[in-house]
Amino acid sequence: MLQTTLVNLSMNRPRWVFFGVLLLTVIAGLQIPSIKVDTDPENMLPADNAARVFHDHVKERFGLHDMIVVGVVNDSAGGIYNQQSLSELQQLSDAIVQMDGVVSQDLMSLDRVDNISQEGPGTIRFEWMMKQVPTDQAGIDQIRTSVERLPLLNNTLVSGDGKAAGIYIPITQKSESYRISGLIQTEISKLSGNNQYYISGLPVAEDTFGVEMFIQMAISAPLAGLMIFILMWVFFRSFLLITAPMLVAMGSVIITMGLLIGQGYTVHIMSSMIPIFLMPIAVVDSVHILSEFADRYRPGEDPKVALKEVLGHLFTPMLYTSVTSAVGFASLAFTPIPPVQIFGLHVAFGIMLAFVLTITLVPAYIISLSPKRMAQMKDHNIDEDDNSFLGRLLIFTGRFSIARAKGLLVLFVLIVVGSAYGVAQIQINDNPVRWFKPDHPLRVADRVMNHHFPGTYNAFLVLDKTGDLRSGLEQSLQTRAAKEGVELQQKLDSVTAESFIEYTNALINLFDQLSYDDSDHETLWLDLLDMTEKAQINSKYFLTPDAMTYLDGLQTFLDDSEYVGKSNGLPTLLKTVYRELQGGAADQYRLPSTAAAAAQTVLSFQGSHRPNDLWHMVTPDYRSTVLWLQLSSGDNQDMNRVLKLVDGYVADHPLPEGVKLNWAGLTYINVVWQDEMVNGMLNSLMGAFFMVLLIMILLFRSVKIGLLSMLPLTVTILFIYGLIGLSGKDYDMPIAVLSALTLGLSVDFAIHFLERTRAIYRECGSWEQTVAEVYKGPSRAISRNAVVVAIGFTPLLFAPLVPYITVGFFLATIMAVSAVVTVMLLPAVMEMIKDKDSLFGVKPGIKESIHD
Incomplete structure (x- = not known):
């Protein structure tokens, strides 16, 4: 019934078919200018994905931002430690901090970080590493010496071989990275020295891919269409005849993309490939019809007879193939990756649309050709062919x-x-930088930067101390007060501060006042005051010796491994500042022996020009800390090796009680969505395979x-x-x-x-x-x-x-x-x-x- 209706419509009312298809195409085409592009691989994960939520939470808690890394490379004997290189670096840094979208206060460059040195016994000096470019080589050599003795900077801001310097540029949004990198490139073009400049980092790679992806889509899809058009002409030798399948392909692509954009979906990396995937499927059935029509039709005959014969025995297999192909792509809706779901469902829609257009538009087009034009078609008689x-x-x-x-x-x-x-033997692996060819500037920059530096790929290892501090302290205080027969609950309830630090400060003031007001229990109040002060100090968990020792051991283990280029964290900062407070000797590069000493060390750092750098490593309550890992490879396989490395260390050295470990960072997020996609694709493929088998058995009976x-x-x-x-x-x-x-x-x-x-x-x-x-x-x-x-x-x-x-x-x-x-x-x-x-x-x- 459906077959007869569609075939009769196409042959008897071809103009209706043309008008209907044209109307749908125009309506869909009008949606395309409102296209919204999203090339962020992070959006491969649902917004409520646990890893993604934690990653965003870590960025917020520690004030972390996605970064673009600019490398200044000089291969001369002195490397970048020369007046021209340092002057250009400062000039470029000054220009970058003025750019919209750059988090200027967190930009890291030689001219925007502190040199940490001893002022005198027990005091420390913070001065700009390079407030001005030195005019003599001695001053330049002093900068080199200062950088090399600061673990926070050495092999991060300047490479270990002294050949390269880095500018780490935090940006407000990843989607701004392509624009900002373009502005940086403009500034680089103004420099005339003998340095080489490279721009790298996952954000700029991902955003650049999005821009080039759409340029490529605009080039590749038409070129593929042109090639298909030429090949069909070789087979059928009739430009008029082979126009029909191209119209089907174009109509299917435009209507499908218009539907996707009109629904408000962003065009992601996946959905950008819809035209590429849809075009061959849309053309296949049309070529079947053309092939058999060219074989059956002889010039001078009624084309309707040949078309009815062809459509009579092709309708069923074309319906079967369209349904099974649509099922294959629709199965992607069961993957846990939203862009893949949208891609699969819209390709499935496009396939069924192409089927309807094929059995209506192609026959209508052929029937509308004049006898004279039909006579020009090459005779493809089967026996002769x-x-x-x-x-x-x-x-x-x-x-x-x-x-x-x-x-x-x-x-x-x-x-x-x-x-x-x-x-x-298949190895699951991906890296957005590898989406570019080896000679692409981003790939070249990736190789050069990761050759000189420990790594431009970031991962963050986060440790959190859990536990209800307030209730634990209250229980201890009440136990001590009970020995004196004093009821403490009412006094504790009178303190309403929210944070534990504010709460303990209020208790300290309360117990101090009570020690004067209630001389009969002065010893009790002083004991409670002492207990509260100790609890407050110990609440700053990641300043305690046990916590710092564990974190330092983990960091040392990672630095010694072959998969982590370098790590920075709170232990690095504490040991560096503590060394200067103790005289600056190499053997003083160690952790403070007590929590109080660690707190004093931190307090000293707060006098630097960049005191907020501390909060990129630890939260103000010192209950959470993060290690910044620099990796020389963004491959999933390498990130997975780091994950296993840490798992092995934790298995051999169990985390302290109440401490939890988790991961964040773009390199880690890429691993998560890649694993989700691979497992989802595998499950959808298996499910679709058996679904297609069932459909085949039912359709063929x-x-x-x-x-x-x-x-x-x-x-x-x-x-x-x-x-x-x-x-x-x-x-x-x-x-x-x-x-x-x-x-x-x-x-x-x-x-x-x-x-x-x-x-x-x-x-x-x-x-x-x-x-x-x-x-x-x-x-x-x-x-x-x-x-x-x-x-x-x-x-x-x-x-x-x-x-x-x-x-x-x-x-x-x-x-x-x-x-x-x-x-x-x-x-x-x-x-x-x-x-x-x-x-x-x-x-x-x-x-x-x-x-x-």
Whole structure:
């Protein structure tokens, strides 16, 4: 009923079809200018994801910001310790702090940090490291000496080899990083020295990718469309005829993207690839119709007759392929990654839209062509076309598959076994910086900066001390008061301060006053005052010797490992300041021996020009602290190694009682969303696989044919991912998403092949004749499709962004492999099945009547 209605509408009311499609396209197209771009990988996680919530909370508590890192490199003998390099560094730093979006008070550069030295016995001096650039080499050498003796700065602001200096630029929002990096580059272009400048950091890499992604989308999608258009002309030799599938592809893409944008969704890294994923699927069914129409139609005949015949036997397989492909992508809605969910659902919508447009717009377009133009179409008579290279190759393939069925089955089994081994070798890994080609300025900057410095990738190790301080103190105070027969609860209830520090300060004042007012219990009040003071000191947990010793041990362990370039934290600050307070000798570089001494050390630091730097390391109540880890690699695998390293240390050195450990930072967040995506993709792929199998069994009404239809899909998925594992290619975001495309396109060819094979066998009743017919019409359409899409997307191989190259290569590979498996493996398997009548659902009586 649906088939008849749509076919009649397209053939009898073509103008209605044109107007309806044009109207939808215009309405959708009007939504596109309101596009909102979001390239932040952090948004791969839901807003309520525990890791993301904690990461945001840590940034707020410690006043941390995402950073752009600018490197100044000078490879001369003296490195950056020369007047010109230091002058340019200061000039650049002065310009950057004036830029909107830069957190100027937290910018770190040689001219904006303190030199810490001893003023005199027990006193300390804080002076700008480089208030002015020295005019002589002696002054410059003094800066070098000062930097090298300050662990907080050495190998962070200046590399250990002295060849590079860094400017760490905190920014208010990650989305500002591309704009700010552009302003920085403008300032760099004004400098004329012999220094090299590099801009790096995850925020700028992610934001730059977003900008270049949309430029690439605007280039690659049209180029792919042009290539597909040219290839279809090679096959069909009629520009007028092949315009129809291009209209279907363009309409499907514009309406789908317009729907996504019109609903208010931001266009993320995933959804930006919708045109690339949707175009081959939208073109595939159109090429099937064109291929068979070109084979059936002869100039001068009524095109409606040929179209009705073609649509009569293609409608069902096209519906099947569209439904199964849509199911494959819709299964992504069950992943825990919001952008992937939106991507999957909209591609599924686009697939079904392309199906409707294919069976309405393509026939309407063909019917609307004048007889004169139809007569210009090259005659693709099947019998005549058998002499073409493609025709001869397919006939040979059919005969070879039947004659060498057993050998082919053994070959494909070996391929599957080898592919399964390759799948086991797959390594899950991603790094946004690697989304750029090796010669991209950001990749070059990443290599240079991480060669000179301990690392430009940040991770934050957070330790929190838990426990109810107030109730514990009150219980201790009441126990002591009870010994004197004094009721204390009413006095404690009179103190209403919220924070523990304010609460204990109020108690100290209270007990001090009571020691004067109540001389009979003076000893008690003085004891309670002393207990409260000690509790207040001990409440500042990360100033206590035990806490500092544990944290220092963990930090030393990490610094000695091969995966962490350097760490900075509260122990580094305490040891540095304490050394100067004790005289400045190297052997005094140690932690204060008591909490009171640690508190005094911290108090001394508060006299610096950057006192708020302390609160980037510890909270004001000293109950939470953070270690800043600098990593030279942003790869998930390397971050995971650091996580395991810390887990191992904690297993051997258990955390102090009541202390919890957690992670934050962009490098860690990338690991979280990547793991979520991979597991989600795997689950959705498995679920979609069995869903498609069930659909195949129901649609074909045959378990055997349903299982046969899954063979190309199974072999293609194993082969593609086996190839990934054997080649050493990391399993990253684009590879993960290709699983849905593999499922959709691989089953497409199998459905067309099996549906036409079953229909032809039911008509002729002869397996030999069926094979001969299948390798003329259906196999030719499948082959044309594979060639058109596989070669059509080769322009993606020349894209400057790695995900586009990956998609282009594997898209072509998927098409080629699934087509080869379909036209070679399926006939070989069916040849081995003796009872063809049972396989194709032919009843004995029907077979006899056919032979009669």
